[in-house]
Amino acid sequence: MSRAFQASLPLARHGVDRDHATRSDPAALDALWASAEARVLLLHRGRALAATGSNPVGWDGFGSAPEVPVRPVIALTEPRLMAEAVRAAEGDSAPVRLYLGRVTAGSAELPEGSPLFALALDDLLAESYPAPAEWLDLRMVAADLDDVGAGVFTEALAMANWHATHRFCPRCGSSTTVEAGGWVRRCTKEDIELFPRTDAAVIVGIVDADDRLLLGSNALWENNRFSLLAGFVEPGESLESAAVREIGEESGVVIDDPEYVGSQPWPFPASLMVGFMARVSADHEAELRPDGDEILELRWFTRDEIADPRSDVLLPGRSSIARAIVERWFGGPLPERERA
Numbered sequence: 001m002s003r004a005f006q007a008s009l010p011l012a013r014h015g016v017d018r019d020h021a022t023r024s025d026p027a028a029l030d031a032l033w034a035s036a037e038a039r040v041l042l043l044h045r046g047r048a049l050a051a052t053g054s055n056p057v058g059w060d061g062f063g064s065a066p067e068v069p070v071r072p073v074i075a076l077t078e079p080r081l082m083a084e085a086v087r088a089a090e091g092d093s094a095p096v097r098l099y100l101g102r103v104t105a106g107s108a109e110l111p112e113g114s115p116l117f118a119l120a121l122d123d124l125l126a127e128s129y130p131a132p133a134e135w136l137d138l139r140m141v142a143a144d145l146d147d148v149g150a151g152v153f154t155e156a157l158a159m160a161n162w163h164a165t166h167r168f169c170p171r172c173g174s175s176t177t178v179e180a181g182g183w184v185r186r187c188t189k190e191d192i193e194l195f196p197r198t199d200a201a202v203i204v205g206i207v208d209a210d211d212r213l214l215l216g217s218n219a220l221w222e223n224n225r226f227s228l229l230a231g232f233v234e235p236g237e238s239l240e241s242a243a244v245r246e247i248g249e250e251s252g253v254v255i256d257d258p259e260y261v262g263s264q265p266w267p268f269p270a271s272l273m274v275g276f277m278a279r280v281s282a283d284h285e286a287e288l289r290p291d292g293d294e295i296l297e298l299r300w301f302t303r304d305e306i307a308d309p310r311s312d313v314l315l316p317g318r319s320s321i322a323r324a325i326v327e328r329w330f331g332g333p334l335p336e337r338e339r340a
Ligand SMILES: [Zn+2]
Pocket: 169, 170, 171, 172, 173, 174, 187, 188, 189, 190
């Protein structure tokens, strides 16, 4: 694994100490929430309230992002300055208060040690922030956020997604209550702790004997979009076995010894993308057989083809580990290409 590669992954960055010790101290959490240094990130339907900047609405994360007039910045608000309706919400209508940790990469606006929280607002509470308030999509802005912004948005979104689908105990169906600054839910019937889950997925940069890179076009995309092959790790499976199996299923290609290169969280809704590089096995013929279900087209690309300014191939967006793995093979940043 290369440290530089890992540091290049937009969603793997963070500027926060998650401060595990304070989570289990409700009085300390209340004191942090009430402190003048506390800041809160507001989410609505997976988007974060923006301080400045505009959201490139309608962009899907492939190809070049539309021009935005101002670099996007997440609003980190003082709790006492939140909208009245949000501050007053109680009981079931109150959003879960998620404790994200303390700032380590401090700045003039956000000093080191500042405690950070997040609240996921429902539709009604989000109406307290009507236009011109803007909400940012993590996939679209991740690469343009600073380390603290990218880290807390990713952490908050992953946690909010877990809470949204774990209000009831998966074992007995009883209601659950929130503890530990949002990091635990407890079953009210069985008195057991439930912890946030992450789904591991593997994504593989595959090269052939001529050092060409294998990219596939997904059935859900328009037909000139290409990316790396990826898939979820199944229960009872190692990362390496999942990489070999997924690539075989989706492409018919047999790979040898996938080599780990780095990972980044991908909270859409709950994935951890684990990146590998692999070579096609010399012992098997490298005939491409797209599965026709998930993957409709497969192609080997040379670096010249990727660099060709006349190409209409759309490559993955800057927030993705797919983009970073393609660039690792390519040897530098991919050429920015306007959408056809
Ligand atoms: Zn239960």
